[in-house]
Amino acid sequence: MSVQGTVEAVWKQESARIVAGLLRTVHDVGLAEEIAQDALVAALEQWPAQGVPGNPAAWLTTVAKRRAIDHLRRARRLEPLSEDAGPESTSDDMLRLMFTSCHPVLSMEARVALTLRVVAGLSPGEIARAFLVGESVITQRIAEAKRGLASVPYELPSGPELTARLTSVLGVIYLIFNEGYSATAGTDLMRPGLCLEALRLGRLLAELAPSEAEVHGLVALMEIQQSRSAARTGPSGSPVRLHEQNRGRWDRLLIRRGFAAMLRARAAGGAPGPYVLQAAIAVCHAQAPSAADTDWAQIATLYAALEHFLPTPIVRLNRAVAVGFAYGPRAGLDLVDGLRSSLAGYHLLPSVRGDLLQRLGRPAEARQEWIRAASLTRNDAERTFLLDRAAALNLPAPAGPTLGAAIAAFLARPSLAPATTRAYRQTLLRVRRTLGDRAPMTSLTAAAVSDAVSSAWPSVSPRTWNRHVSAVRSFLVWAGHPSLASELAQQAVAPAPRTSLSILEFQAAPLRERTLWLLLRESAAPIGAVLALNVEDLDRPARRSRSGITWRDGTAELLPSLVGNRTRGPLFLSDRRPAPARRPDDADLCPDTGRRRLSYERAEYLFKKATGHSLGQLRPR
Numbered sequence: 001m002s003v004q005g006t007v008e009a010v011w012k013q014e015s016a017r018i019v020a021g022l023l024r025t026v027h028d029v030g031l032a033e034e035i036a037q038d039a040l041v042a043a044l045e046q047w048p049a050q051g052v053p054g055n056p057a058a059w060l061t062t063v064a065k066r067r068a069i070d071h072l073r074r075a076r077r078l079e080p081l082s083e084d085a086g087p088e089s090t091s092d093d094m095l096r097l098m099f100t101s102c103h104p105v106l107s108m109e110a111r112v113a114l115t116l117r118v119v120a121g122l123s124p125g126e127i128a129r130a131f132l133v134g135e136s137v138i139t140q141r142i143a144e145a146k147r148g149l150a151s152v153p154y155e156l157p158s159g160p161e162l163t164a165r166l167t168s169v170l171g172v173i174y175l176i177f178n179e180g181y182s183a184t185a186g187t188d189l190m191r192p193g194l195c196l197e198a199l200r201l202g203r204l205l206a207e208l209a210p211s212e213a214e215v216h217g218l219v220a221l222m223e224i225q226q227s228r229s230a231a232r233t234g235p236s237g238s239p240v241r242l243h244e245q246n247r248g249r250w251d252r253l254l255i256r257r258g259f260a261a262m263l264r265a266r267a268a269g270g271a272p273g274p275y276v277l278q279a280a281i282a283v284c285h286a287q288a289p290s291a292a293d294t295d296w297a298q299i300a301t302l303y304a305a306l307e308h309f310l311p312t313p314i315v316r317l318n319r320a321v322a323v324g325f326a327y328g329p330r331a332g333l334d335l336v337d338g339l340r341s342s343l344a345g346y347h348l349l350p351s352v353r354g355d356l357l358q359r360l361g362r363p364a365e366a367r368q369e370w371i372r373a374a375s376l377t378r379n380d381a382e383r384t385f386l387l388d389r390a391a392a393l394n395l396p397a398p399a400g401p402t403l404g405a406a407i408a409a410f411l412a413r414p415s416l417a418p419a420t421t422r423a424y425r426q427t428l429l430r431v432r433r434t435l436g437d438r439a440p441m442t443s444l445t446a447a448a449v450s451d452a453v454s455s456a457w458p459s460v461s462p463r464t465w466n467r468h469v470s471a472v473r474s475f476l477v478w479a480g481h482p483s484l485a486s487e488l489a490q491q492a493v494a495p496a497p498r499t500s501l502s503i504l505e506f507q508a509a510p511l512r513e514r515t516l517w518l519l520l521r522e523s524a525a526p527i528g529a530v531l532a533l534n535v536e537d538l539d540r541p542a543r544r545s546r547s548g549i550t551w552r553d554g555t556a557e558l559l560p561s562l563v564g565n566r567t568r569g570p571l572f573l574s575d576r577r578p579a580p581a582r583r584p585d586d587a588d589l590c591p592d593t594g595r596r597r598l599s600y601e602r603a604e605y606l607f608k609k610a611t612g613h614s615l616g617q618l619r620p621r
Helices: 003-026 029-050 056-074 090-101 108-119 124-131 135-148 159-181 192-208 213-227 252-268 274-287 296-309 313-327 329-337 348-359 363-376 380-392 403-411 418-435 446-456 462-478 511-523 527-531 553-563 600-611
Strands: none
Touching: 003 029, 003 056, 003 090, 003 108, 029 056, 029 108, 029 135, 090 108, 090 159, 090 192, 108 124, 108 135, 108 159, 108 192, 124 135, 159 192, 159 213, 192 213, 213 252, 213 274, 252 274, 274 296, 296 313, 313 329, 313 348, 329 348, 348 363, 348 380, 363 380, 363 418, 403 418, 403 462, 418 446, 418 462, 446 462, 511 527, 511 553, 511 600, 527 600
């Protein structure tokens, strides 16, 4: 192996321990990683000339520790200190590092990125490729995580906090594993690298916290699930469902390791938690010689127990699958149908529903569910698999256009104003995603349309609800299916309470907001008409616009400062320039500043932020 290869291998194995040891000294994750990176650079510079030391890990650790002490002395934050930072063990340092990188103060995305960076030793590029995002996104998440930890005490928790923090650590590790086991997007069903990293982290955590049953439960769960990886895809890379897998291809070594971890979880004592219960379900599958021998009744019972810990729609969906195998597809379908509103945009719901419908002898409905599931998934392999299952039924295609084609034609009409098209698109694309892009219009029902709208906007205001309902009704009438809107009811809108706001109360607001409020106050013009004003439309000496909007002294006094040297373009501008991919029409873009026209939605937000009231609630006093 080359010197560079040796350095990379040692770094991969030892970086977490080095950062963990430094963290005990400098109490800053970002600084600890930076110093560890300095030691890595020193190795890349010195080892080619001086040779690889006999103990490369100790060399890196020593160099990093010395640089940490030098840094602290230069910062005058440290009294004379020996190179031994304290008596705590390496395992304590590693455990503290894992608890720190998975701190609940961070978002889940930040926890995952930081854990893979400082504990697993992956580069930002490797993490970005694993999650199919840009490297800059991962770099930003890591930086945000380090800033978020700046005020967090560097200490091992105890008591109830230990349990809460341990749950966060386990959640991060299992999320990493799941993303590798069933990739949410991309061309491949699995990303084995993430599975292996999660397993490595889980095994490490089990060594560091041997008395925690849930840690061993998670390890058992991941070991057994990973044992099926070779059997999860066919020759073309398409998914193979669990009950159809060739169990001879399951890795017996990983299964035995999973069983051993499960025994350690039981030895740790205590009532089984969610990971131990999930591992018990995996054990049921692993112990069955064939799919027919699977104890589905026991699995359904375990899922019912798991639901007490995790009362989520996903757990209920998994329980429905087990119930369908244990007590028949009708029982499973009844449970699945109770989840349609809470999992309307989740592709596995129609996928499972299609399985149950097929077993009930309803192939046409099953095909429609699989087509809908294919439209919801972002994974190419899974989408192809679902469409192939639908095509394999060899049923005649329903006559008429699909929902996706009908919506595209509706939105392409030249008679629609651009603003109306945007509003309709926002509504209809959400409905299309829920019902399925390839759903034939003739296969839709009023109940399905009502469920789709209800699940897409479950808790919006009556005014917003009515706007979406009106858009859906307009489309269905145009498409020749008005009866599909029969179960969509408008909601009563209470009159908005109006409030008074004096100019003195608004003096602290920014210039743009003050000018907009005064112009609305003095002109009594509609909000949309005021926001549509352009600089060239203004006749400032006459205090009027070409469209007939007039104003008085207050607005006239503020306009020169707001307009400045601009001679054309929107009067009221947004704060930032639009991204290249979101460039607005030229009429909504200021040629002098590159900023876009202030939208109604943004103006509404700014006024609520400044006054606590919406634009429609303000009136002159």
